[in-house]
Amino acid sequence: MLIARSSSVSHIMAHRSKSDMPNHRLKPTPFHDRTARLMLGQSWRRWAGFTVASSYDLSHEREYYAIRNSAALFDVSPLYKYHVTGRDAARLLDRVVTRDVARAKVGQVLYTTWCDGDGKVIDDGTVSRLDDTTYRLTAADPNYRWLGDNARQLDVHIEDVSERIAALALQGPTSRTILELATESSLEALKYFRLVNTSIRGTPVTITRTGYTGDLGYEIWMDAALAIPVWDRLIECGTSYGITPAGMLALDMARVEAGLLLIEVDYYSSRHALIEQQKSSPLELSLDWTLSLDKPQFNGRTAIRAEHARGAAWKFVGVEVDWTSLQSLYANVGLAPRLPTQAWRTSVPLYQAAGGRQIGYATSGTWSPLLKRYLTLAHVEAKYSAPGTTLEIEMTVEHRRKRALATVNALPFYNPARKRA
Amino acid sequence: MTSHRYDAIVIGGGHNGLVNAAYLARAGKKVVVLERRHLVGGAAVTEEIYPGFKYSVFSYVVSLLRPEIIRDLDLPRHGLEILPLESTVTPMFDGNYIAGWADHDLTRREIYRHSPRDADAYDEYGHMMHHMAMAVKPILAMVPPDPTSLAPSDLKGMLSFAGLFRSLPTRQFHQLYKLMTMSAGDYLDEWFETDVLKATKSASGIIGTFMGPRTPGSAYVLLHHYMGEIDGAFRAWGFAKGGTGAISKAIASAAREAGAEIRLNASVAQVIVKNGRATGVAMANGDEFHAPVVVTSLDPKRSFLQLIERKELPAEFVRDIERYKIRGSSGKVNLSLSELPEFTCMPGNGPHHRGAFSISPTMEYVENAYDDAKYGDFSKKPYMDIVIPSMIDPGMAPPGKHVMSIFVQYAPSNITGGWNDEKREAFGDAVIDAVTRFAPNFRASILHRQVLTPADIESITGLTDGNIFQGELALHQLFFLRPAPGWARFRAPLKGLYQCGSATHPGGGIMGAGGRLAALEILKDVPR
Known part of the structure; x- marks a missing residue:
């Protein structure tokens, strides 16, 4: 932990010292040095203040097919990520999200929504239980303040690790083979929505069996300062297995096939909605399965239980x-x-x-x-x-x-x- | 001897036979498909000839598989996945090349490099072909009307047929007439000046035919390529994941799910005829299958001249079938490679390896290749269409290794003195020499080779003379003349007997249209 922290500090320092990185530019992701070299059509797009590829090729077609035919490699570093640590970590998360976090085992990942007091969805993301008292929440929107607001009087520490943790998604039928070569270990035992800690070319990584494509796939979480060797190793191991860096256009098609919704597109965060009709409840989003209605308390519980009783x-x-x-x-x-x-x-x-x-x-x-x-x-x-x-x-x-x-x-x-x- | 009773028997488990069975089964019929080989697919099979290396042994790309079949049979759920083949690179003798890329701007710039005029012509040509293909394409889904008949259904058919052409503006109608009568070479001369561009385009127009690029009538096939393009985003054109055998497997899976039975290693010896009616089939092992409907997906020579006694069919029909042109003109070479070929014109590994290579450096080269065949020999310097399936689907070869599919023209079925082992190997050597000329590391990279002459294609698949289309796709054998005048509506001059193979309209390629249209016709005759 100490080692990781110090290296991430030096990473931030390195960035600050670069005079060619004025702060009126969007941020490059930790993989930018690699992804920029692949970019043929200058088709970048914004994501949470970063630039990521729409597609690397002139068309996204091959990148799309890689998801279903071989393996597509996405840079998903711009996701918001929070570490929640401490004796009351599970209690905090259980107040916030709709799934039952206390029951999650170490190594388990939950997909979940979280709601405002009226039972309207604020955001959706995943909760990974990293150890007994540490969780990682991923989110589409910033949630640092919201977590803090809900943490009053709890023994918990919340850290915004969005920029400290880089993330890749490797999705597709050959993704397991490639990751097994890259980690030099078997991933046979890693079940859907579970995680494992291992390393890739010396970089400690957490691999979750998750993704946004509805296919066999994994997400790899690592220290941003040590991210590049992971990318290189994956490309090296994956070339014979059709690994294909892919952008958001391909991902967007796959997630529709997979029926996965997207914030600000398929629903508005209740935080951003201007009128009541723009808001959605988890039941209205057909996310009934993410609701642990028997949990003693979570934001929006009363409203959601009432809606559940009368039908959305x-x-x-x-x-x-x-x-x-x-x-x-x-x-x-x-x-x-x-x-x-x-x-x-x-x-x-x-x-x-x-x-x-x-x-x-x-x-x-x-x-x-x-x-x-x-x-x-x-x-x-x-x-x-x-x-x-x-x-x-x-x-x-x-x-x-x-x-x-x-x-x-x-x-x-x-x-x-x-x-x- | 065992006897089995069904509603319909389909002879041959190629893609059309399977499509036919699937549609009949979906209509509630008890159907059995009888396939002579140990696997389904006919000429659309994937076989692991050498451990770890999977070959699409014969047919290697999918072009016009009908969208309605993909949807009706829900083939993606049964494993069908068609991946894009992105480019075509033609190496030239002087170390230059011409390439067609998936990206329009790149292709235009590439042609511009050879000729600014041709770069402009390319867009106009594409636009024109698109229009004509739009007019002609509905024919693919049409049951050919008989122009000599006054039956209401035929008249209606002829009217809608005429309507398609009426929809074309005058200038385009004239172009269509030219396409149907001219040679590919002459037609392309009217548009382009770059020789290698014309060579590559015309070469793709002579695939599977016994015509040269200067043979009148060869221009028409150019149009077929644009029919695939109309499907556009639908993209039924490309490379099937798992090879073409995966297409057959997907269709077979859909047929089985609908209730069809598929019997492998089941060789039909004869169609049983009673009182002028087909009533079943007798197997090579003596078993019999009985059904009021017998559908043959085999080529017409095999169906009507071998499986049925001549006395059961009208003499005139038999004569038409005897005259039906079915010469084989192509061979296939499948290779396992230790490394990718490095083409002198485009050194190193790159995106071009994910597309096709056309060995068609000049018009003269392609025409000379035809000359060899015309006089009874295989082409010493053949035209070739090369793809590397393992670059598109990594599962086709062990990691780091590759498989290559080479379609070779010409290899005449009626080669002087007949095909034998020595000629096959000489043919294979000619192919490898011709590729090595453009990619020096090629010869040394070959781990295994499978060379297939038309004689081999015939002996393995049963296609007469190894003709990949079950009979040439020449205008005199298309539409209401396919396979014989008066018998283009999937029936045969024997009650209860139907045909559904590539020798029926619209014929050729992994299209499946014959299998589907035949099933729809059968269901009109047989109450549900």
């Missing part, structure tokens, strides 16, 4: 656009169907079948090159949420708003056995 008004579901219907909309204007080449993140109205009223809206969509299906993630009124329900979705064809048939699907759309095997 909205549900978050998969909606597939009917191909034949879409094709005929395009054929009517003499065109072949136009499919999105990237995942989209706009709100698209959903209607009752046969030209009825609006009953929901899709918030993400992608053509799935793997499944050959046009997939969307959507909010619908609860009574339209049963898989198989026929709906209509607005499609703009040659500047005109049309409706294509669409069907409610169970999520995830894609769920290979290897994800958990």
Whole structure:
């Protein structure tokens, strides 16, 4: 621990001393030196004040296929990360998140949401139990203050390790083989949503069997100052197994296939919502399974239990656009169907079948090159949420708003056995 | 002798036979597929010939697998994964090259390097072909109408057929007419001036045919490539993860799930005919299978000239089948490699290894390759389409090693004196020499080689003369003439007998359309 701390200090010092890194620039991630060399099309994007790749290649297509065919390597360092330590660490987290943290074993990882007092979702992320009294929370948004506010009178220490800890995600069917070569150990025993501490080329790493692709995959957490050798080792071990550095465009398609929601796209944090209707409860996001309603106390418990008793008004579901219907909309204007080449993140109205009223809206969509299906993630009124329900979705064809048939699907759309095997 | 009763029997477990069985089974029919070999797939098989090295033994890319089949049979859930083949690089004799990349701007800049005029022409040509492919493509999903018939269904078919062409603006109709009558070489001369560009484009147009780039009629096949492109993001074009055998396995899995039975090592000897009706099949081992519907996915020569006694079929039909052109023109070389080939024109390892290499350095080279075949020999300097599947799917070879698939043209089935072991090896040597000329480390990198002549293709798969399309894709054998005039609607001049292979409309490639359309026709005849 001491060693890690001192090296991270020297890392920060090194950055400060660089006069060519003025603070009106976005931050490079700890892997920037490697990722920048791969960038062919200068397609960077922002993530939490950092720059990360949209795609390294001129098109994200190969990076997308790597997720399902070999292994894609994502730099996910910009995630917010917090270490929660101390006698009351579990108590703090149990006050904040909806899952039952006290029951998590050392080495277990939980996906969870956390809510405000009205039971509306603030954020979602993971809680990893690193040892008896240490947890790591990952989050899409900053949560340092929120954790602090909830920690009053508790014996707990909260540290924002967002910049101190670098993170990679290695996702895809060959990811296990590559990581086993890189760590020179077997990962056979590492189950879905569990973690193991090991090292890669001398760098201590925590490997969690988690990810944002719905495939076999791992995330690797390490000291930012010691991150580069890990990247290099993974590339070295992975080349024969099709390892492919990949950007956010590929990830965005995979996460829709996996039915995984994205904050500020599929829902608004209750902290950022401007009106009540913009907020969502975990039940409205179909995250019922993340709720430990019997826990004695957590933020939003009363409201959520009441909502649970009466049934949520909205549900978050998969909606597939009917191909034949879409094709005929395009054929009517003499065109072949136009499919999105990237995942989209706009709100698209959903209607009752046969030209009825609006009953929901899709918030993400992608053509799935793997499944050959046009997939969307959507909010619908609860009574339209049963898989198989026929709906209509607005499609703009040659500047005109049309409706294509669409069907409610169970999520995830894609769920290979290897994800958990 | 055991006897089995079914609603339908499908002879041959190639991709079309499997698609056919899957659709029939989904309609509730009790179906059995009888496959002679120990594995399904026909010419779409993946075999581990040498330990750790998996070859797509024959067919090696997927081009126009029908989207509706992928959807109807839910093939991705059964393991189908089509990965992009991104580029084509053609090495030239002078150390230069021409490349087509996945990125439009890169390709344009590459052609510009050879000819600024051609760079512009390339976009216009693509736009034109796209329009024509749009007009022609619906034909793929159409049951060919009989132009001589006044039956309502035929008239309706002819009308919609005519409608497709009416939808084309005059200028494009003229272009289409040219495409159907000209040679690929002559047609490309009207557009481009860069010889290596024309050589590569025209070479892709003669794949599987016994035509040269200067043979009239060869231009039409250029259009087929653009039909695949219309699918665009749908991308049914590329490389199947696990090789082409994985496509067959996915279809077989879908067929089984729907209730079809697939019997391997089941060799059909004869179609049983009773009172002018096909009623089943007799197996080589003496077993019999009975069903009111017998579907053959084999080529028409094998189906109608070998499995059925001639007296059961009209003499005129038999004559048409005898005349059906089915010459084999291509061979296949599959290799295991210790390292990637380093091409003189593009040293080192790079993204180009994930795409195809076309050995078509000049128009003259490709035409000369045809000349050898025309006079009864294999091409001493052949045209080749090369891919390295292990670069796309690492599971195809042991780590650090590679497999290479080389499609070779020409290797005539009717080679003077017939094929034998000596000629096969000489053919293999010619292929390796021709590649080594452009990639000096190539010869020494070869760990194993499998050389397949048309005679080998025939003896393994049963395709007559080793013709990969079950009969040439020439205009006189397409649409309402495939495989014979009057019998293009998946039926045969024997009640209860149907055909669904590549020799039916629309034919050729791993498309599956024949298998599907035949099933839909059968279901019209047989009450559900």
